[in-house]
Amino acid sequence: MAPKILFVLTSHNKLGNLHKPTGWYLPELAHPYHVLHEKTEITVASPKGGEAPLDPASIEAAKDDVSVNFLKNNEQVWKTTQKLDSFVGKANDFDAIFYVGGHGPMFDLVDNPTSQQLIREFWEAGKIVSAVCHAPAVFYDVKLSDGSLLVAGKEITAFTTEEEEQVGLKKVVPFVPEEALQKASGGKFVKASPWGEKVVVSGRLITGQNPASATGVGEAIAKALGI
Template identity: 80%
Template sequence: MAPKVLFVLTSHNKLGNLDKPTGWYLPELAHPYHVLEPKTEIIVASPKGGEAPLDPASVEMFKDDVSVNFLNTKQSVWKDTHRLDEFVGKAKDYDAIFYVGGHGPMFDLVDNPTSQQLIREFWEAGKVVSAVCHGPAVFVNVKLSDGSGLLQGKTVTGFSTAEETQVGLTDAVPFVPEDGLNKASGGNFVKAAEPWGEKVAVDGKLISGQNPASATGVGEAIAKAIGV
């Protein structure tokens, strides 16, 4: 039987106090999905279920074949998601959980109790816990059953301060992922030599990617970690 991977998308569609749409980021779903779909069973969830908002800016910005093909042929993947709370207590049935980036998760997943419980359950069941870009921010406040932070002492990456500054959204988000991740990990945040470079951090069952360029690499790291 194929391994099962739970993909998590945001349900949030407004960018902080700006009158701009947001959501999940096209290549950060399209590329890992492209890598994993032939080898795994993928189930997609979001806090509210139903249609998860796609950030229109990511459609404009990413015209690569994988992203365009996904956009044109896989709409049911994000238009009919399960509710996140359906998966509480079911970590044993899955091999990995993966959080797609975009600015949306900063608003509805970072402090989401259901999300934090799921991450804790997956981690403590020995499953792969993974995310890309703004996605790793959802790990910042996760506490394990013994009270320790999930990220404490772990090597982790995510969207960098330089990248957030370049897109002009440092004031729109509750915190910049690099800052939160570096603090939660005890100074173990890593990043590519240059902004927008590919960087994937693998620390045991914890897999994180820095930005859209890292999305394929995260998918490949998940595949390797679950043995497909």
């Protein structure tokens, strides 16, 4: 039987106090989906359910074949998401959970109690917990049943402070993923140079730094699933 993965997308479409749209980032869904969809059964969720907003800037930026083909042929993947809260208590129905990046998750997923509960349930059920780019920030404050932080003492990566400065949005996001995860992990944050590929596998915790790391995260999930 094919492994089952729960992909999580943001429902947030406005970039902080700017009058600019945001959402999830195209290659960070397209590439892991491309790697995994033929070998696994993928279910897609978002906080509000229904259509999850795609960051229009990511359509402009992502001209690679995988992203272009995904955009053209797979819109049902993000236009028909299920509500995130419907998966509480169902970690044993899945083998992994994966959070897609983009700036959107910084506003509706990082401090979302339902999301934090899901992550805890997946982790404590022995499942793979993964994310790319901004999305590893959703792990920064997840507490396990014993009160400890999920990421404490674990190597982890995410979109870096330098990368956030280069896109000019450091003052727009509620916090910078690198700073929050460096603190929560106890100094275990690791990174490549800006925009370089970096995938970190820390047991069942799999994270990627940026869009360039999206394929590698998908491949690391596949390897962890033994497929």
